[in-house]
Amino acid sequence: MPLLARTVTAPLAVEVHAGAVRHLGELLADRRISAGGEVAVVVGPGIGKEAAEQARESLARAEVLTIDAGTHGGALELATKLRSRNFDAVVGIGGGRVIDTVKYAAFRQGLPMVSVATSLANDGIASPTASLDRDGHSISYGAQIPIAVIVDLDFVRRAPARQLSSGVGDALSNLCATADWQLSHTETGEPIDGLAIAMSRGGAESVLRHPGSVGDDTFLATLANALVLGGTAMAVAGTSLPASGACHEIAHAIQERHPTVATHGEQVGMGALFATYLRGDEQLFREMAHAMKRHHLPRIPSDMGLTVDQFAVAVAYAPKTRPGRYTILEHLSLDVSDLRDRITEFCDELS
Ligand SMILES: [Zn+2]
The missing domain is CATH 1.20.1090.10 (Dehydroquinate synthase-like - alpha domain)
Structure with missing residues (x-):
């Protein structure tokens, strides 16, 4: 029988709703990403710390690491720290710079990365790329697509x-x-x-025609879905086009x-x-x-x-x-x- 479909690289779980961070431990266990919660939770300054505390409610065995986000050097430093224990996965909680830094460090270590977005500034929340500063230039590095993407609207609605x-x-x-x-x-x-065009364009058109604003949850969920679709479309196509x-x-x-x-x-x-x-x-x-x-x-x-x-x-x-x-x-x-x-x-x- 001919192979009539293709296999695509995509996150195992995508969750966009209020309160998602509090149930992170259950999600990681249910999806068999981490049965016992042996994960590193990486946060940047600001709102990530509060989110990490909420995540701890269901992830008592997690190790919380704070990073200097957004640089290639910071990502390599984090990759070294991730060698200190046998982690099942790395969870990055924060905005785009934290997510990209953790994504690249996890990729370097060959560990699955869970992306927990507290803001929706760009499509890096679900993409297979990481933008990092190196020697004064912003460079886009290839990485693995996150194994799970969590958007907690309780945090996102408080973002600037x-x-x-x-x-x-x-x-x-x-x-x-x-x-x-x-x-x-x-x-x-x-x-x-x-397929990649349908995903990317479909998400963008929903945002284009949604009458709401960044002040309401239904619009934020539509925006989160569009960014997830745009990021995943890059992994499906194997290019950023x-x-x-x-x-x-x-x-x-x-x-x-x-x-x-x-x-x-x-x-x-x-x-x-x-x-x-x-x-x-x-x-x-x-x-x-x-x-x-x-x-x-x-x-x-x-x-x-x-x-x-x-x-x-x-x-x-x-x-x-x-x-x-x-x-x-x-x-x-x-x-x-x-x-x-x-x-x-x-x-x-x-x-
Ligand atoms: Zn972009």
Whole structure:
């Protein structure tokens, strides 16, 4: 009999609800990730400590470790600490920087990683990649997808609104990433994966059309699901293409030149909106612009303190941040002067 389906790498468990952290021990036992609770629980500063205390209620044998999150060096230091005992798994509790650091350290040690998100700033909560600082640059490292993804809405709803709207920007950017992937397929013959596109695009469209805000739980759950789908789509496809296109090239270029102006989600959101404008997809452009306004996301360069010129220079440089990738930017191959004109029209359109 022919093999009619494929096997995909995906988390064993995905739980998005209030109170998830208190029952972490039961979840790890039920899913046979850790029968006796021999796990390392890793937290960063801030809300992670409170979450670790709640996790301890069902994980008495856990060892709690605190880390300096977000750097490659910090991840290697953590990997060394994880050698001190025979852990069944590593649980990372916190925001994106903690999750990425723990994900990479666990990958280096060959241990399963449980991702417990206390914020929803980007799709790293369920992706097979980790963004870490090394020698002043943010580098994206390959890692294993988390074995379980827990989003506890009791914590997430207390996260700063700007972090949550950044997550909206990262989720919406998948509409741009998948359009770029389809363009690359048509123009260069790049292999495409319809399942990964369905996951990534489906999640992003739910966020796009949800009438709620980061202040309500049904919207936060929709956002969490979209970020999980975007992250998992990368593992399904074996590439970051379902969640990274011109939007992310533009964000990397802004990040390199103007590292403090905006969060990752804000940069990719504006990058996605501009790329959608360049693509001439008017309906999606209107819908994205409307959603971004509702979620208080920057839409034009001045919203994040950049001039038209600075943005034009960044967008012209953007394709160099991901050589070999084909997006609407490589397709149109606009120079700084063309870009200046298109950006001015784009800003007029939105004002
Ligand atoms: Zn992203």
